[in-house]
């Protein structure tokens with residue numbers, strides 16, 4: 686479906702979903718929202734999304750989430766955690782201007798080797814790796830956060846987590862190269878910012894970008910691995926197969942609510958099954 690059609694149908698689709706959802710008894714669990722860049726023009730949408738999440742969920746911190754998805758049950762109010770991928774500098778503004786106002790503590794997944802580049806070199810690498818050369822450009826005035834900005838977020842109570850050293854697709858790597866890409870990101874963050882790094886989100890998040898072999902390496906270094914595959918997290922969710930909801934702030938709120946409340950989960954059943962199989966067979 687095209688973006689324009691999705692946008693036009695968001696209201697009716699969400700209304701229909703609400704009716705179906707009223708019959709579901711298994712509300713609860715933990716949803717993890719995935720956001721990317723948050724340019725100024727999206728900050729009011731972010732504000733509105735947080736207000737909406739708070740109405741229907743406990744908006745939890747990364748540490749609460751780590752405990753919560755291990756301890757969720759059907760009778761609880763659902764929980765929700767915000768995460769931001771790739772470490773765009775616009776997220777730093779969003780943290781100051783929006784998250785702080787709502788008392789929200791989020792997870793920020795970053796790639797140390799990209800942070801260490803600057804200016805044109807960084808933009809070029811982000812376009813090649815993070816945007817995967819799909820023709821998407823680095824937005825005007827955008828760059829990645831510096832280590833000083835990440836340290837500030839950490840001091841404010843946010844969690845800085847690993848997203849690969851240089852945003853390489855893990856399913857295409859092997860041996861020491863794969864280990865360096867996975868372990869090196871957590872090690873570099875710990876060396877720069879102190880503390881331990883327990884969360885990892887594999888680059889791209891889709892099922893073709895991960896493998897059982899890569900999850901084995903992840904599982905030895907990190908406690909939790911977040912995917913980009915939709916679904917909620919429950920007591921029995923494998924620690925290396927954590928589901929999440931990519932949300933586009935440019936879409937209408939009704940569509941964001943559809944994503945947040947599980948309206949798109951059905952399309953990801955196969956991907957979830959594969960991810961669970963990878964996690965179970967990972968030698969962690």
Ligand SMILES: [Zn+2]
Pocket residue numbers: 770771815848852888889
């Ligand atoms: Zn990413």
